[in-house]
Amino acid sequence: MIEVKDIVKTFGENEVLKGISATFQTGKNNLIIGGSGSGKTTMLKCIVGLHEPTKGKVFFDGENFTEMDFEQRVPIRTQIGMLFQNSALFDSMTVEENIMFPLNLFTNQSVSEKRDRANFCLERVNLKGRNKLYPAELSGGMKKRVGIARAISMEPKYLFVDEPNSGLDPKTSILIDELIAELTIEYKMTTVVVTHDMNSVMGIGDHIIFLHQGQKWWEGSNKEIAHTDNQELNDFVFASKFMQAAKDKL
Structure with missing residues (x-):
């Protein structure tokens, strides 16, 4: 609360x-x-x-x-998970790298563990297999979903x-x-x-x-x-x- x-x-x-x-x-x-x-x-x-x-x-x-x-x-x-109004994705990072960003900052997980978590979150927002795309290749709705995937990456x-x-x-x-x-x-x-x-x-x-x-x-x-x-x-x-x-x- x-x-x-x-x-x-x-x-x-x-x-x-x-x-x-x-x-x-x-x-x-x-x-x-x-x-x-x-x-x-x-x-x-x-x-x-x-x-x-x-x-x-x-x-x-x-x-x-x-x-x-x-x-x-x-x-x-x-x-805390946060989804900003413009999604605030890093343009120079892939979808997968964007989702892994908070995991890199706040956890000691291995690369494979972080990648598994990114894959889970992407599947959860119905973007399975879009790991290597960049934000510029996404629609507005897809950017929001990637933003949500990143927001829930830390559960x-x-x-x-x-x-x-x-x-x-x-x-x-x-x-x-x-x-x-x-x-x-x-x-x-x-x-x-x-x-x-x-x-x-x-x-x-x-x-x-x-x-x-x-x-x-x-x-x-x-x-x-x-x-x-x-x-x-x-x-x-x-x-x-x-x-x-x-x-x-x-």
Whole structure:
């Protein structure tokens, strides 16, 4: 379980996060949603330590991550898998080398053991045999799946995903969502997904946190979101559905 307590993040005079507290549930898909500039990605980066909160605390299974120094954070960081918005693959590395990268950093496995793990992860994301391809040879959806394969290579307890469906067509987006949901159950992970895709929200949103102007404005499940009387959330949901419908017609 991951907990954030009274997280504040400022950049100069701009207060992006304004005292957010939330709990992210183990074995569930926890979604952070909200409009552009609401603080979604900043919140995710504060949780994993890419940004340091200005105030507040982050706990991983009861351990205060915020107060740890770099060395103390390493054991937790080895349990974190991360899929960035643009997949963040190394262009000069093959698919196999990209997946093996965290294994090279954090394990003492032999080359054959790391290669076996890479093969397992590739098969798990339906990319068996693509080991020697380079990122430039992959489609957008394939890059996302390689990114997911790398993220699960260390068998993480925590999975963080930033806009997994960005730039993907609706069909591929659904496949990525389903893969994330399956892996969350399979690994019993605490999964945190930043998204503005309402298809993702309704498809895999076990637990949803809606941010508005840097504050937690609503919290609930995808079943509850359809019946909320929260005006800002309703405006977001309606606008998202309208924009997606318009894109589908193009």
